[in-house]
Amino acid sequence: MTYGPIKPILYYFFSSPRRDIGCLPAPSTELRINSATSCPSKPRGRSGKGVGWVSRGIRYILIIGIFFISACGKKKNIQLAQSYYRLSMLELSEDVSSDLGYKKALNHIDKALACDKKPEYLALKATILFKLNQTEESLACFKLSLGDEAIDPLAKPEVLNNYACVLAQQGKCDEACKIWQNLLGDKHYLTPEVALVNLGKVYVQTGDYNKAKDVFTRAITLEPGYLDAHYYRALAAYQTKDYLVAKNETKTVLFLEPTHQGAQELDKNLGALI
Numbered sequence: 001m002t003y004g005p006i007k008p009i010l011y012y013f014f015s016s017p018r019r020d021i022g023c024l025p026a027p028s029t030e031l032r033i034n035s036a037t038s039c040p041s042k043p044r045g046r047s048g049k050g051v052g053w054v055s056r057g058i059r060y061i062l063i064i065g066i067f068f069i070s071a072c073g074k075k076k077n078i079q080l081a082q083s084y085y086r087l088s089m090l091e092l093s094e095d096v097s098s099d100l101g102y103k104k105a106l107n108h109i110d111k112a113l114a115c116d117k118k119p120e121y122l123a124l125k126a127t128i129l130f131k132l133n134q135t136e137e138s139l140a141c142f143k144l145s146l147g148d149e150a151i152d153p154l155a156k157p158e159v160l161n162n163y164a165c166v167l168a169q170q171g172k173c174d175e176a177c178k179i180w181q182n183l184l185g186d187k188h189y190l191t192p193e194v195a196l197v198n199l200g201k202v203y204v205q206t207g208d209y210n211k212a213k214d215v216f217t218r219a220i221t222l223e224p225g226y227l228d229a230h231y232y233r234a235l236a237a238y239q240t241k242d243y244l245v246a247k248n249e250t251k252t253v254l255f256l257e258p259t260h261q262g263a264q265e266l267d268k269n270l271g272a273l274i
Helices: 049-071 076-093 099-115 119-131 135-146 156-169 173-183 192-205 209-222 227-239 243-256 261-271
Strands: none
Touching (some): 076 119, 099 119, 135 156, 192 209, 192 227, 227 261, 243 261
């Protein structure tokens, strides 16, 4: 079971239709790297030649800026860190189809941290390390980030969500669930539906399908366009033999994303029952 979204802090935060990472059965288990204000329904990346040229142009400008910042200015460390951070985010905003993109992003964020030990930069490094399957190192970076009193209170809940995702992936679901439950009451946490879906995934994993269905319903109430909430609610309903709800939710998923393989498979199974 995968939990998510795992997202770079200060680069993510949701629009609809929202799409989480992973499915049961999973058509995709990629971890989305999302924007500062949105979690797009489609992966960010190079959708055409124009986007590629824009990315290369931005990268060129940033590199030139780094050259001049390195040469002057007493605030050069902070400015350099910001430039390296943006380069790291630029790598992640493109189509990351192999570890190479993540390794480039990690190299940039390490350079940013060498200039400025900002907790949000540590959180981004933790996310990238997790993507590179360096789980222990990822957890260590998350703990350092969360333990820094300078962390932005608006960013901290998102860091906590990512940290909980890594814990859950390691099988430490009780600890992860406590974080998600606390986030539901955090006024700074802007996307409680994400915590609800992650909680629901734990309930699915432990076989508590009725409880899972309830939290997925709450998530949909908060964000009607949240695709994964509909999909996992369909799965939970299927497991409790509530086939009508499962069918309706599957139709919703396929309306939002017609190529969703998990929903297509579930729709076929339901077709043989109702």
